[in-house]
Amino acid sequence: MQGTWFGKTAVISGGSRGLGLHLAKELAKQRAHLILIGRDAGNLNSQAAVLSGMGASSVDCFACDAVEIEQCGEYRARIEKDGVDLLINAIGVSDRGKIEQLQLADLESQFRSNVLAGWAMTKCTIPSLKRNQGCVVNIGSLAGLVGTPNMGAYCITKFAWTALSRQWRMELEQDGIHILLVSPGPIAREDSEHRYDELISARGIDSKGASKPGGGAKLKRIDPALLSQRILSAATRRDRELVIPWKARILAAIFSISPKLGEYLLRRNLDR
Numbered sequence: 001m002q003g004t005w006f007g008k009t010a011v012i013s014g015g016s017r018g019l020g021l022h023l024a025k026e027l028a029k030q031r032a033h034l035i036l037i038g039r040d041a042g043n044l045n046s047q048a049a050v051l052s053g054m055g056a057s058s059v060d061c062f063a064c065d066a067v068e069i070e071q072c073g074e075y076r077a078r079i080e081k082d083g084v085d086l087l088i089n090a091i092g093v094s095d096r097g098k099i100e101q102l103q104l105a106d107l108e109s110q111f112r113s114n115v116l117a118g119w120a121m122t123k124c125t126i127p128s129l130k131r132n133q134g135c136v137v138n139i140g141s142l143a144g145l146v147g148t149p150n151m152g153a154y155c156i157t158k159f160a161w162t163a164l165s166r167q168w169r170m171e172l173e174q175d176g177i178h179i180l181l182v183s184p185g186p187i188a189r190e191d192s193e194h195r196y197d198e199l200i201s202a203r204g205i206d207s208k209g210a211s212k213p214g215g216g217a218k219l220k221r222i223d224p225a226l227l228s229q230r231i232l233s234a235a236t237r238r239d240r241e242l243v244i245p246w247k248a249r250i251l252a253a254i255f256s257i258s259p260k261l262g263e264y265l266l267r268r269n270l271d272r
């Protein structure tokens with residue numbers, strides 16, 4: 001298959017699992033050159049073999065903490081070689097708990113994963129993106145548009161990620177770099193229903209909804225393969241923001257105009 005990303009160079013941070021891996025698979029089918037970032041070298045290498053088998057023109061893997069990407073000389077040399085057409089920042093860790101229970105260390109660790117990893121990846125890649133007039137896809141969340149209870153530090157850090165994406169888009173426009181912010185609701189995964197069980201029992205959270213994807217928001221789980229296709233199409237069109245499902249965009253707008261009505265509508269749609 002020769003799609004829009006045929007022969008283009010795409011970096012996917014967090015490309016070895018979850019949504020990042022689904023995006024890598026879509027790009028592999030389009031025969032893009034892939035560069036994957038993750039910490040687990042063994043998993044990166046086994047996913048690289050799968051992606052090559054699916055048609056990727058090349059796959060290079062760099063096992064490192066994305067926050068420290070600047071220190072990875074091999075990554076810098078690789079992106080200087082051909083420039084970068086697409087950078088997907090897919091690293092992110094969800095959380096559960098009440099703000100009152102948060103420890104400073106939890107907040108710092110969430111900020112590191114959900115903001116600093118993408119900030120460091122983008123900062124390091126800017127010269128190569130500039131060269132190819134590339135696009136950055138920042139994977140955010142509905143939790144970065146609407147404050148939902150029992151999400152620990154996730155909403156705090158995802159709102160910060162939204163702010164960073166919007167500010168950076170305006171600053172990078174003059175260099176020909178585009179930023180697409182993607183804010184999806186809960187994505188279907190095999191471990192969806194039990195992903196937070198340990199955290200919830202450790203923190204003694206008594207909300208039924210908190211254990212569920214999206215903190216109990218009554219939303220249909222999104223198919224990650226279809227989501228990946230929509231994200232890549234939006235990046236091709238250089239859309240600014242992609243919110244899925246679309247009705248969440250209306251809820252975010254209502255929150256800005258009338259927080260009282262926004263909270264009422266959100267509560268009605270939360271499984272508590």
Ligand SMILES: NC(=O)c1ccc[n+]([C@@H]2O[C@H](COP(=O)([O-])OP(=O)(O)OC[C@H]3O[C@@H](n4cnc5c(N)ncnc54)[C@H](OP(=O)(O)O)[C@@H]3O)[C@@H](O)[C@H]2O)c1
Binds near residue numbers: 090140141186189
């Ligand atoms: N899952 C959902 O329902 C959902 C809903 C809305 C939005 N999102 C957002 O979508 C994105 C992907 O979520 P996911 O649940 O699919 O993720 P995931 O399955 O937990 O995968 C995370 C990926 O990031 C890598 N990673 C994590 N920390 C890293 C670091 N410091 N340095 C380098 N690599 C790192 C992981 O590999 P290693 O462990 O090997 O490092 C892995 O490849 C996140 O931004 C998340 O907030 C998810």
